[in-house]
Amino acid sequence: MTRRVTDFIVVGSGIAGLMTALSLGKSGQVIVLTKAKEEQSNSYRAQGGIAAAVGEGDSPELHRQDTLRTGVDLCDPKSVDILVQMAPETIRLLTKWGTRFDREGDKWALGREGSHSVSRILHVSGDATGAGITSALLKQLSGHPQIELVTHTMVADLIVHEGACRGVITVDEGKGPVIYLARKGVVLATGGCGQIYRYTTNDLVSTGDGFAMAHRAGAALIDMEFVQFHPTALAVEQNPMVLVSEAVRGEGAVLVNEQGELFMARYHEWKDLAPRDVVSRAIYSEMQAGRRVYLDAQVIGSRFEERFPKIYRYCRMHGIDPAHDLIPVTPAAHFIMGGIQTDLFGRTTLPRLFACGEVACTGVHGANRLASNSLLEGAVFAQRVAAKLSSYADQSVDVPEPVYPSLCRDKQIEETWKKEIRQIMWDAAGIVRTSEGLLTGISRIKELQNQIPSGFIECHNMLITAQMIMNAALWRRESRGGHYRHDFPETIPEWSKKHNVI
Ligand SMILES: Cc1cc2nc3c(=O)[nH]c(=O)nc-3n(C[C@H](O)[C@H](O)[C@H](O)COP(=O)(O)OP(=O)(O)OC[C@H]3O[C@@H](n4cnc5c(N)ncnc54)[C@H](O)[C@@H]3O)c2cc1C
Structure with missing residues (x-):
């Protein structure tokens, strides 16, 4: 088997992977491995923006309060402090590395999103924030003397030897497996797992590989029951679904049901800008009652095309003119708050393995993520991962050849197979969960684990991730943030101290 040795291995080319690689680039040789094209990631798809207290009348303290409130008593306050305090300097770093955030005159143009008490969302080209940031980072990275980006290469597993992570094994189209070994350590920045759900906004690459690999390697995962369903995906069956950013509601658009009722007033005092879980469940209830749901953005009128060019284009492709027509919407799996357990420097419980971005659980999101805090989390914690990892002494990369299925x-x-897994997860571990549904889902996933040949690596990663989510959801006998149990609908204070560690 071909072997390659480097100082640092980073898996994933979303915001977390790219920022980690660029931050490590001054300390040694970095290899970034990514399973599709370099820009294929949820980061690239991100629309609304990135949160930071950079506006007048805003402060890290206000940002902190909004984050903690949205996380429903489950955030780690120390992580949240780091996130909000480092946000303004991280925006400066992203700007230095080429991101051109939108401006209004000599000030940042700041949008408003659900659960934020003030306008604090920086964006790029209106609704193309993720593409703007990742393209700038990729440009920084290209030609970097210390960083090599290897695309279309799937990391299949971690190599663990004598209690530490030494590297990874990859498979790719056409070539045999390759072993990459790291003198300092490995960073998983593989993003989320939305693809395990039938309806999702997540890119096709988001099959939960990082969660499954970490689990197989013996690292701890935490809070896996907390999945965020975005309230407003464009209600057109396709995979992935098109997101209609929350920023559209931030600009005044409102939700209406097919009877023309502004129904959010019945569900929450913050109406259309209530937390995402509340809005998703409200839409779900309307749909269960047989009423279709729409976003009425006519108040934005002719400004829509300029402010949200990407969403506008997608709507037009489906024959909808947001300036005059109602936009049909439906909730879809969007983000996972739980993940590989890390400390404040991204260290996992497995020595020499770090995790960053959506695959990690740093504790900043608690039971529910505040909109536009996830790009920020990836960018902030990447810097901390790099600072810690670059201080490590070299480890031995003399490891025996791992065995791997073809x-x-x-x-x-x-x-x-994937379709079947997605449907099981949507039915059993979707917006509204019950113990009966979860038990059925768990037993069906077990059956598939026995049926699907081991060489279908992505399917097995999806199954392991699905199992972790469902077991954790069954364990938490209350409702909190993104996790709603029909049989335990209350939020119970004692559960705020409990975390499910796998
Ligand atoms: C449509 C959409 C809109 C969003 N809008 C916003 C927003 O406006 N603001 C905000 O803060 N958040 C937003 N989010 C969430 C946010 O985009 C993600 O949480 C964040 O980008 C995750 O970044 P990441 O670097 O951790 O992962 P990703 O950006 O998903 O990158 C993961 C990378 O890992 C690679 N990878 C995965 N598995 C493997 C493997 N086995 N081997 C090799 N490579 C692998 C992938 O190919 C990819 O390059 C949005 C999400 C979606 C889906």
């Missing part, structure tokens, strides 16, 4: 490549069969 990859199954039948895309059609793979797609059939």
